[in-house]
Amino acid sequence: MSASLLSGKVFLLVTGASKGIGRQIAESFGSLLGEGSLVLLLARNSNGLKETANKLPKRIKVQTRSVDLRVTDANHLKDIISKAVGPAGVTQFENAIIVHNAASIGDLSKPTIALTDFQTWRDYYDLNVFSPAVLNGVFMQLFNEASKVTRFVINVTSIAANTPFGSAGYYCSGKAARTMFFKVFATENPNVYVLNYSPGFVDTDMLHAVITGITDPSARNFFREVQSSDLVLTTQQTVNRMIEIIKLQKFNSGDIIDYSDLLEA
Numbered sequence: 001m002s003a004s005l006l007s008g009k010v011f012l013l014v015t016g017a018s019k020g021i022g023r024q025i026a027e028s029f030g031s032l033l034g035e036g037s038l039v040l041l042l043a044r045n046s047n048g049l050k051e052t053a054n055k056l057p058k059r060i061k062v063q064t065r066s067v068d069l070r071v072t073d074a075n076h077l078k079d080i081i082s083k084a085v086g087p088a089g090v091t092q093f094e095n096a097i098i099v100h101n102a103a104s105i106g107d108l109s110k111p112t113i114a115l116t117d118f119q120t121w122r123d124y125y126d127l128n129v130f131s132p133a134v135l136n137g138v139f140m141q142l143f144n145e146a147s148k149v150t151r152f153v154i155n156v157t158s159i160a161a162n163t164p165f166g167s168a169g170y171y172c173s174g175k176a177a178r179t180m181f182f183k184v185f186a187t188e189n190p191n192v193y194v195l196n197y198s199p200g201f202v203d204t205d206m207l208h209a210v211i212t213g214i215t216d217p218s219a220r221n222f223f224r225e226v227q228s229s230d231l232v233l234t235t236q237q238t239v240n241r242m243i244e245i246i247k248l249q250k251f252n253s254g255d256i257i258d259y260s261d262l263l264e265a
Protein backbone atom coordinates (compact mmCIF):
# COMPACT_ATOMS: atom_id res chain seq x y z
CA MET A 1 0.00 0.00 0.00
CA SER A 2 1.27 3.46 -0.79
CA ALA A 3 2.43 5.31 2.33
CA SER A 4 1.06 8.47 0.84
CA LEU A 5 -2.61 7.49 0.49
CA LEU A 6 -3.67 10.44 2.63
CA SER A 7 -1.33 12.89 0.95
CA GLY A 8 -0.83 14.18 -2.56
CA LYS A 9 -3.68 15.22 -4.82
CA VAL A 10 -6.64 13.30 -3.46
CA PHE A 11 -10.34 13.01 -4.21
CA LEU A 12 -11.98 12.26 -0.86
CA LEU A 13 -15.68 11.46 -0.47
CA VAL A 14 -17.11 11.14 3.05
CA THR A 15 -20.72 10.15 3.70
CA GLY A 16 -22.41 11.22 6.93
CA ALA A 17 -20.08 14.20 7.17
CA SER A 18 -22.53 16.61 8.82
CA LYS A 19 -21.57 15.62 12.38
CA GLY A 20 -19.97 12.97 14.56
CA ILE A 21 -17.25 10.65 13.27
CA GLY A 22 -17.81 11.66 9.63
CA ARG A 23 -17.16 15.33 10.41
CA GLN A 24 -13.95 14.38 12.19
CA ILE A 25 -12.82 12.15 9.31
CA ALA A 26 -13.30 15.06 6.91
CA GLU A 27 -11.40 17.44 9.19
CA SER A 28 -8.51 15.13 10.12
CA PHE A 29 -8.03 13.55 6.68
CA GLY A 30 -8.50 16.97 5.08
CA SER A 31 -5.59 18.42 7.07
CA LEU A 32 -3.25 15.81 5.51
CA LEU A 33 -4.25 16.19 1.87
CA GLY A 34 -2.09 17.95 -0.67
CA GLU A 35 -2.63 20.93 -2.93
CA GLY A 36 -5.37 20.48 -5.52
CA SER A 37 -7.25 17.89 -3.46
CA LEU A 38 -11.03 17.89 -3.48
CA VAL A 39 -13.26 16.78 -0.63
CA LEU A 40 -16.90 15.92 -1.27
CA LEU A 41 -19.09 15.78 1.83
CA LEU A 42 -22.51 14.10 1.79
CA ALA A 43 -25.35 13.97 4.35
CA ARG A 44 -28.85 15.44 4.62
CA ASN A 45 -28.20 18.41 6.91
CA SER A 46 -26.70 21.14 4.73
CA ASN A 47 -25.87 23.43 7.66
CA GLY A 48 -23.99 20.62 9.36
CA LEU A 49 -22.10 19.94 6.12
CA LYS A 50 -21.16 23.62 5.81
CA GLU A 51 -19.89 23.64 9.41
CA THR A 52 -17.72 20.65 8.58
CA ALA A 53 -16.49 22.26 5.37
CA ASN A 54 -15.39 25.34 7.35
CA LYS A 55 -13.08 23.14 9.44
CA LEU A 56 -11.00 22.08 6.44
CA PRO A 57 -7.84 23.94 5.39
CA LYS A 58 -8.44 26.71 2.86
CA ARG A 59 -5.95 25.17 0.38
CA ILE A 60 -8.36 22.20 -0.10
CA LYS A 61 -11.42 22.49 -2.33
CA VAL A 62 -14.53 21.33 -0.50
CA GLN A 63 -17.97 20.65 -1.90
CA THR A 64 -21.04 19.73 0.10
CA ARG A 65 -24.17 18.06 -1.20
CA SER A 66 -27.32 17.50 0.80
CA VAL A 67 -28.57 14.05 -0.13
CA ASP A 68 -30.79 11.53 1.60
CA LEU A 69 -28.85 8.33 0.94
CA ARG A 70 -31.90 6.24 1.85
CA VAL A 71 -33.87 7.40 -1.17
CA THR A 72 -31.21 8.18 -3.75
CA ASP A 73 -30.30 6.18 -6.85
CA ALA A 74 -27.19 5.36 -8.87
CA ASN A 75 -27.75 8.06 -11.51
CA HIS A 76 -28.14 10.77 -8.89
CA LEU A 77 -24.99 9.64 -7.09
CA LYS A 78 -23.06 9.46 -10.36
CA ASP A 79 -24.19 12.98 -11.20
CA ILE A 80 -23.08 14.30 -7.78
CA ILE A 81 -19.60 12.77 -8.07
CA SER A 82 -19.10 13.65 -11.76
CA LYS A 83 -20.07 17.28 -11.15
CA ALA A 84 -17.69 17.47 -8.18
CA VAL A 85 -14.82 16.00 -10.23
CA GLY A 86 -15.51 18.48 -13.03
CA PRO A 87 -14.23 18.62 -16.61
CA ALA A 88 -10.60 17.86 -15.64
CA GLY A 89 -11.80 14.30 -14.97
CA VAL A 90 -10.74 11.64 -12.48
CA THR A 91 -7.16 11.36 -13.78
CA GLN A 92 -6.28 14.75 -12.24
CA PHE A 93 -6.10 12.90 -8.88
CA GLU A 94 -3.40 10.57 -7.56
CA ASN A 95 -5.62 8.88 -4.98
CA ALA A 96 -9.38 8.43 -4.63
CA ILE A 97 -10.72 7.67 -1.16
CA ILE A 98 -14.32 6.90 -0.28
CA VAL A 99 -15.42 6.66 3.35
CA HIS A 100 -18.75 4.89 3.84
CA ASN A 101 -19.55 6.36 7.23
CA ALA A 102 -23.24 7.41 7.15
CA ALA A 103 -25.56 5.14 9.09
CA SER A 104 -28.60 5.17 11.30
CA ILE A 105 -29.11 3.18 14.46
CA GLY A 106 -32.66 2.04 13.70
CA ASP A 107 -35.37 1.12 16.17
CA LEU A 108 -33.83 -0.16 19.42
CA SER A 109 -37.08 -0.80 21.21
CA LYS A 110 -38.12 -4.21 19.88
CA PRO A 111 -36.91 -7.81 19.99
CA THR A 112 -36.35 -9.51 16.64
CA ILE A 113 -39.72 -11.32 16.72
CA ALA A 114 -41.45 -7.93 16.65
CA LEU A 115 -39.53 -6.77 13.54
CA THR A 116 -42.29 -7.89 11.20
CA ASP A 117 -42.81 -4.84 9.03
CA PHE A 118 -41.19 -5.34 5.61
CA GLN A 119 -41.17 -1.63 4.83
CA THR A 120 -39.24 -0.76 7.98
CA TRP A 121 -36.66 -3.42 7.10
CA ARG A 122 -36.42 -2.07 3.55
CA ASP A 123 -36.02 1.50 4.73
CA TYR A 124 -33.30 0.49 7.17
CA TYR A 125 -31.38 -1.58 4.63
CA ASP A 126 -31.85 1.04 1.87
CA LEU A 127 -29.72 3.47 3.88
CA ASN A 128 -27.37 1.21 5.77
CA VAL A 129 -26.60 -1.62 3.34
CA PHE A 130 -27.85 -0.83 -0.15
CA SER A 131 -26.76 2.82 -0.39
CA PRO A 132 -23.07 2.17 0.45
CA ALA A 133 -23.09 -0.78 -1.97
CA VAL A 134 -24.57 1.30 -4.81
CA LEU A 135 -22.44 4.37 -4.06
CA ASN A 136 -19.35 2.19 -4.00
CA GLY A 137 -20.20 0.72 -7.40
CA VAL A 138 -20.78 4.16 -8.90
CA PHE A 139 -17.52 5.44 -7.41
CA MET A 140 -15.55 2.47 -8.80
CA GLN A 141 -17.10 2.88 -12.25
CA LEU A 142 -15.88 6.49 -12.32
CA PHE A 143 -12.49 5.86 -10.69
CA ASN A 144 -12.00 2.65 -12.65
CA GLU A 145 -8.95 0.46 -13.19
CA ALA A 146 -8.09 2.29 -16.41
CA SER A 147 -7.93 5.66 -14.62
CA LYS A 148 -4.75 4.48 -12.82
CA VAL A 149 -5.89 6.39 -9.74
CA THR A 150 -5.00 4.58 -6.49
CA ARG A 151 -8.29 3.67 -4.81
CA PHE A 152 -8.98 3.25 -1.12
CA VAL A 153 -12.31 2.30 0.46
CA ILE A 154 -13.08 2.66 4.15
CA ASN A 155 -16.25 1.19 5.57
CA VAL A 156 -17.07 2.35 9.08
CA THR A 157 -18.27 -0.79 10.77
CA SER A 158 -18.94 -1.63 14.43
CA ILE A 159 -18.47 -4.19 17.16
CA ALA A 160 -22.17 -4.82 16.42
CA ALA A 161 -21.23 -6.49 13.12
CA ASN A 162 -19.84 -9.39 15.17
CA THR A 163 -21.56 -9.08 18.55
CA PRO A 164 -25.32 -9.49 18.91
CA PHE A 165 -26.99 -6.90 21.14
CA GLY A 166 -30.61 -7.55 22.15
CA SER A 167 -33.15 -5.17 20.56
CA ALA A 168 -30.56 -4.02 17.99
CA GLY A 169 -31.66 -6.43 15.23
CA TYR A 170 -31.65 -3.82 12.48
CA TYR A 171 -28.31 -2.29 13.43
CA CYS A 172 -26.37 -5.51 14.12
CA SER A 173 -27.62 -7.32 11.01
CA GLY A 174 -27.12 -4.24 8.84
CA LYS A 175 -23.53 -3.76 10.03
CA ALA A 176 -22.78 -7.45 9.47
CA ALA A 177 -24.21 -7.41 5.93
CA ARG A 178 -22.46 -4.16 5.00
CA THR A 179 -19.12 -5.38 6.33
CA MET A 180 -19.38 -8.67 4.44
CA PHE A 181 -20.25 -6.74 1.27
CA PHE A 182 -16.96 -4.84 1.56
CA LYS A 183 -15.06 -8.07 2.27
CA VAL A 184 -16.46 -9.55 -0.95
CA PHE A 185 -15.59 -6.32 -2.78
CA ALA A 186 -12.01 -6.55 -1.43
CA THR A 187 -11.71 -10.16 -2.60
CA GLU A 188 -12.85 -9.24 -6.09
CA ASN A 189 -10.64 -6.14 -6.33
CA PRO A 190 -7.07 -6.83 -5.24
CA ASN A 191 -6.01 -3.46 -6.69
CA VAL A 192 -8.26 -1.53 -4.32
CA TYR A 193 -7.35 -1.09 -0.64
CA VAL A 194 -10.30 -1.83 1.65
CA LEU A 195 -10.44 -1.19 5.39
CA ASN A 196 -13.41 -2.12 7.56
CA TYR A 197 -12.75 0.14 10.55
CA SER A 198 -14.58 -0.39 13.84
CA PRO A 199 -14.25 2.89 15.75
CA GLY A 200 -14.90 1.75 19.33
CA PHE A 201 -17.48 3.56 21.49
CA VAL A 202 -17.45 7.16 20.40
CA ASP A 203 -19.10 10.20 21.97
CA THR A 204 -21.65 11.08 19.27
CA ASP A 205 -25.41 11.43 18.90
CA MET A 206 -25.56 7.80 17.82
CA LEU A 207 -23.93 6.44 20.98
CA HIS A 208 -26.19 8.68 23.06
CA ALA A 209 -29.22 7.24 21.22
CA VAL A 210 -28.07 3.72 22.07
CA ILE A 211 -27.42 4.47 25.73
CA THR A 212 -30.79 6.17 26.20
CA GLY A 213 -32.85 4.08 23.79
CA ILE A 214 -31.86 0.43 23.84
CA THR A 215 -34.52 -1.57 25.66
CA ASP A 216 -33.07 -5.05 26.02
CA PRO A 217 -32.02 -5.19 29.71
CA SER A 218 -28.62 -6.77 29.28
CA ALA A 219 -27.73 -4.56 26.33
CA ARG A 220 -28.90 -1.52 28.32
CA ASN A 221 -26.68 -2.52 31.26
CA PHE A 222 -23.76 -3.10 28.93
CA PHE A 223 -24.04 0.35 27.38
CA ARG A 224 -24.58 2.05 30.75
CA GLU A 225 -21.36 0.42 31.94
CA VAL A 226 -19.62 1.63 28.79
CA GLN A 227 -20.91 5.12 29.48
CA SER A 228 -19.58 5.16 33.04
CA SER A 229 -16.22 3.67 32.07
CA ASP A 230 -13.31 5.36 30.37
CA LEU A 231 -14.04 3.42 27.17
CA VAL A 232 -15.88 6.24 25.42
CA LEU A 233 -13.62 7.94 22.90
CA THR A 234 -13.71 11.36 21.35
CA THR A 235 -14.17 11.51 17.59
CA GLN A 236 -10.61 12.84 17.39
CA GLN A 237 -9.17 9.85 19.27
CA THR A 238 -10.82 7.28 17.00
CA VAL A 239 -10.01 9.12 13.76
CA ASN A 240 -6.38 9.60 14.84
CA ARG A 241 -6.22 5.84 15.36
CA MET A 242 -7.78 5.25 11.93
CA ILE A 243 -5.04 7.42 10.40
CA GLU A 244 -2.36 5.50 12.33
CA ILE A 245 -3.78 2.21 11.01
CA ILE A 246 -3.74 3.52 7.46
CA LYS A 247 -0.16 4.72 7.83
CA LEU A 248 1.01 1.47 9.52
CA GLN A 249 -0.35 -0.58 6.60
CA LYS A 250 -0.46 -3.76 8.69
CA PHE A 251 -3.86 -5.00 7.59
CA ASN A 252 -4.96 -7.15 4.71
CA SER A 253 -7.45 -5.56 2.38
CA GLY A 254 -10.97 -6.30 3.64
CA ASP A 255 -9.92 -6.92 7.25
CA ILE A 256 -11.97 -5.57 10.12
CA ILE A 257 -9.67 -3.51 12.35
CA ASP A 258 -10.97 -2.27 15.66
CA TYR A 259 -9.79 0.88 17.45
CA SER A 260 -8.26 -1.28 20.18
CA ASP A 261 -6.54 -3.84 17.94
CA LEU A 262 -2.83 -3.96 18.48
CA LEU A 263 -0.99 -3.80 15.19
CA GLU A 264 2.74 -4.32 15.14
CA ALA A 265 4.61 -1.22 14.10
Ligand SMILES: NC(=O)c1ccc[n+]([C@@H]2O[C@H](COP(=O)([O-])OP(=O)(O)OC[C@H]3O[C@@H](n4cnc5c(N)ncnc54)[C@H](OP(=O)(O)O)[C@@H]3O)[C@@H](O)[C@H]2O)c1
Pocket residue numbers: 015016017018019020021022042043044045046048067068069070100101102103104127156157158159198199200201202203204205206207
Ligand atom coordinates in the same frame (compact mmCIF):
# COMPACT_ATOMS: atom_id res chain seq x y z
N1 LIG B 1 -20.62 6.41 17.85
C1 LIG B 1 -20.25 5.17 18.09
O1 LIG B 1 -19.98 4.78 19.24
C2 LIG B 1 -20.08 4.20 16.95
C3 LIG B 1 -19.62 2.91 17.26
C4 LIG B 1 -19.44 2.00 16.21
C5 LIG B 1 -19.70 2.38 14.92
N2 LIG B 1 -20.17 3.62 14.65
C6 LIG B 1 -20.43 3.96 13.24
O2 LIG B 1 -19.78 5.19 12.93
C7 LIG B 1 -20.47 5.83 11.85
C8 LIG B 1 -20.76 7.28 12.23
O3 LIG B 1 -21.58 7.26 13.39
P1 LIG B 1 -21.69 8.49 14.40
O4 LIG B 1 -21.58 7.92 15.75
O5 LIG B 1 -20.82 9.60 13.96
O6 LIG B 1 -23.24 8.85 14.17
P2 LIG B 1 -24.01 10.23 14.04
O7 LIG B 1 -23.36 11.29 14.86
O8 LIG B 1 -25.43 9.88 14.27
O9 LIG B 1 -23.79 10.62 12.49
C9 LIG B 1 -24.40 9.87 11.47
C10 LIG B 1 -24.14 10.56 10.14
O10 LIG B 1 -24.87 9.82 9.15
C11 LIG B 1 -25.65 10.74 8.39
N3 LIG B 1 -26.89 10.15 7.91
C12 LIG B 1 -27.86 9.53 8.66
N4 LIG B 1 -28.91 9.23 7.90
C13 LIG B 1 -28.61 9.65 6.63
C14 LIG B 1 -29.31 9.66 5.40
N5 LIG B 1 -30.57 9.15 5.30
N6 LIG B 1 -28.71 10.17 4.30
C15 LIG B 1 -27.46 10.70 4.40
N7 LIG B 1 -26.76 10.75 5.53
C16 LIG B 1 -27.33 10.23 6.64
C17 LIG B 1 -25.95 11.88 9.37
O11 LIG B 1 -26.21 13.08 8.65
P3 LIG B 1 -27.64 13.78 8.43
O12 LIG B 1 -28.47 13.50 9.63
O13 LIG B 1 -27.26 15.20 8.22
O14 LIG B 1 -28.17 13.14 7.18
C18 LIG B 1 -24.64 11.99 10.12
O15 LIG B 1 -23.74 12.83 9.41
C19 LIG B 1 -21.72 4.99 11.60
O16 LIG B 1 -21.48 4.11 10.54
C20 LIG B 1 -21.87 4.20 12.90
O17 LIG B 1 -22.59 3.01 12.73
C21 LIG B 1 -20.37 4.54 15.64
